[in-house]
Amino acid sequence: MKSLCVYCGSSYGAKPVYAEAARALAKEMVDHHISLVYGGGNVGLMGVIANEILRLGGKATGVIPQALMDKEVGHRELTHLHVVKDMHERKALMAELSDGFVAMPGGIGTLEELFEILTWSQLGFHQKPIGVLNVDGFYDGLIAFLQNQVAQGFVKDNQASLMMHETTPLALMIRLQTFVPQPSTKVLDALAAKTLLP
Template sequence: MTKLAVYCGSATPADLTYIDAARHVGRTLAQRGIGVVYGGGRLGLMGAVADAALEAGGEVIGVIPEALVGAEVAHRGCTRLHVVQTMHQRKQLFTDLSDGFVTLPGGVGTMDELWEAISWSQLGYHDKPVGLLNVAGFYDQLIAFNRHMADTGFIRPQHRGILIHDDSIEGLLDAMAAYRPHETIFAMKASRL
């Protein structure tokens, strides 16, 4: 893995545990020689990841919609900043530029990015690892819900392992490096769907 898309919130929560975790992720990726592909913002967890990676000598590639550049939230210190027209273009470029996905805490936009990465993997649009960093138990209920979807049959047995999660970035990166692609829906016959 030479570049990872990092999905996270643009908000700055009152609990600075999340900002500290984002900084740790940025530093760790840079120290491991893994470039950051992210939403291109300078605020919240996004800015913390980018700043920490840059301070540690890492590569940071931002992908931001033009409307957000106009709102003055773009991080101008990125190694490269791609400005796109739509959110769909943004997510496609995340996928094209990265070797996998790491999701930190965030809100609705972060969830949209995570579930699309999982859905596209399940279908077969990509075969890259999808990681979830469970900072301070933030994603405990989401992990339980994902397990519930699998236990009730809404996630096929072949796709149970798409979502990789860990409480530490180091453990998550190791698990992602060991990921082996699953059988995709596109490769299945109708009788097995």
């Protein structure tokens, strides 16, 4: 793994532990010679992790839409900065540049990015590892909700397991680097279910 896409908030959150976790993840990435790919911002946790990567001598690549760059939230001191036309192009390029994905605490945009990349994995569009850094229980509710989707028959166990989760950057990094992709069965499962309908 040479590059990791990190989804995280453009806010700092209510607790200092979130920024501390962003800096800890940055250190693990630099220690493992893994470069950062992220949304290109210089605010919130986005700015924290990018600045820490750079401070430690690592490489940080940002991808940001022109509209956000115009609002002066773009980070202008990155190793590489790609300014794109919209959010769709942003997410596609971030995925293309990355060997894996991590969601840190964040808002609606972070969740949207996480679930889109999970959906792409579920459908077999990529076979890259996806992890959630569950800082101070931030993602406990989401993890429980996903398990409820399994229990209610809307998500398969193997699909839910695509979202790995750990509470420390080191443990998550180990999971990401030892991930073994499995063939997607989503389309075959849908076809099989269709044959069972009356």
